Amino acid sequence: MTFEICYSFFGDNNMKRNIVIIIMIIIVLLLSLLYLKNNVMISENSNLSYVDDSDIIGSIKIKSIDLSNILVQGLDNNYYLNHNYLKELNNYGEIFLDYQGDLINNNNPIIYSNINNMNNIINIKTNDIIEIFYLYKSLCYKVINSKKNSNLELRIFEKNNINKYFAKKIKC
Numbered sequence: 001m002t003f004e005i006c007y008s009f010f011g012d013n014n015m016k017r018n019i020v021i022i023i024m025i026i027i028v029l030l031l032s033l034l035y036l037k038n039n040v041m042i043s044e045n046s047n048l049s050y051v052d053d054s055d056i057i058g059s060i061k062i063k064s065i066d067l068s069n070i071l072v073q074g075l076d077n078n079y080y081l082n083h084n085y086l087k088e089l090n091n092y093g094e095i096f097l098d099y100q101g102d103l104i105n106n107n108n109p110i111i112y113s114n115i116n117n118m119n120n121i122i123n124i125k126t127n128d129i130i131e132i133f134y135l136y137k138s139l140c141y142k143v144i145n146s147k148k149n150s151n152l153e154l155r156i157f158e159k160n161n162i163n164k165y166f167a168k169k170i171k172c
Helices: 002-010 015-045 119-123
Strands: 056-062 067-072 110-114 129-134 137-144 152-158 161-170
Parallel strands (some): 110 152
Antiparallel strands (some): 056 067, 137 161, 152 161
16 A cells, blocks of 8 residues: 555656646745744844834723733833833833732732823722732632731832732632
8 A cells, every 4th residue: 555655656657747836846845944934034034013012911901990901021120110011111111919919829919100101000999809910820809998907919009109008819
């Protein structure tokens, strides 16, 4: 059986046709590789902006104040007060997790933001739900009145003040 397949593929009548097919397949593969290589080179050398997502760790949503945003984590707690997730300098900053924080293993992580980024943050109320998607896990928190029994703290910077909100982890 194997001999018959080999003979039918490489037999005298089919030899030229099969060689042409193999050469065409090789040419298509080489052109595909050349296309991919050129596109990568163009992307690396162009001025097109791209998202350096190395600091993006998840997202945060608070439905009651219509907030849905990327969550980042930097090397310190100052950088994202005046930079966005594209690492561009701006007045709004980004919502970010404390640089030492870990929402899975840390009992009291802190999330920071600049009031300019979250003007509607002042509307957060007790019992509001904070949904966070972090490291492929959905985490939910309910805003509570005090730090006691809290599992999450939100710190919102407003000029010289820091507004603090506390939340307790709940089932999603």
